[in-house]
Amino acid sequence: MREFLRDDAPIAMLINPQNPFSEAERRDTGVAIRAVNQRVEFLTARNQAEIDQAFSAIGPGRFSIVIISGDNFYLTQMQRMAALAAQARVPVMGPLREFAVEGGLLSYGSSIPEVNRQAGMLVGKVLKGAHPAELPVQQPIRFELVINLKTAKALGIELSPKLLALADEVIE
Numbered sequence: 001m002r003e004f005l006r007d008d009a010p011i012a013m014l015i016n017p018q019n020p021f022s023e024a025e026r027r028d029t030g031v032a033i034r035a036v037n038q039r040v041e042f043l044t045a046r047n048q049a050e051i052d053q054a055f056s057a058i059g060p061g062r063f064s065i066v067i068i069s070g071d072n073f074y075l076t077q078m079q080r081m082a083a084l085a086a087q088a089r090v091p092v093m094g095p096l097r098e099f100a101v102e103g104g105l106l107s108y109g110s111s112i113p114e115v116n117r118q119a120g121m122l123v124g125k126v127l128k129g130a131h132p133a134e135l136p137v138q139q140p141i142r143f144e145l146v147i148n149l150k151t152a153k154a155l156g157i158e159l160s161p162k163l164l165a166l167a168d169e170v171i172e
Helices: 022-035 048-058 078-088 097-101 112-127 149-155 161-166
Strands: 011-015 040-044 065-068 092-094 106-110 143-148 169-171
Touching (some): 011 022, 011 048, 022 040, 040 048, 092 097, 097 106, 097 143, 097 169, 106 112, 143 149, 143 161, 149 169
Parallel strands (some): 011 065, 065 092, 092 106, 143 169
């Protein structure tokens, strides 16, 4: 992703301040982005009207990319945010494959089918008599990078063959 980030434009992250994890997400994201010598600005939205306001304030060229946090409310707004990003002509990255499918530039996050498979295995163990408190904590083990090449072309972003080869899926 570093290949199309601009030094003169910060990275933005849209977070929901009502999410109890938003402060930790803000802190951790800030550390990670500054570690690669980029600036970060945080935008907040807790409802549809605030999402509209955030995207109208973005405008083309203001940010290298806008990262959408994995907030549950945002997951219900993927199609809307992908459309707003296209109108604003700004590259946007979401947390689930479906965001790139809806028209976002790319997505990177855990594989929902894999998470569901892990959950099913845990439920199966409980149904067979295992005590839930004795089961190990499970974390996602598979993450997917999905790139929407059609969106990249519409935004005038040329992605390297190396990045495209790393993708789990390229949408044309």
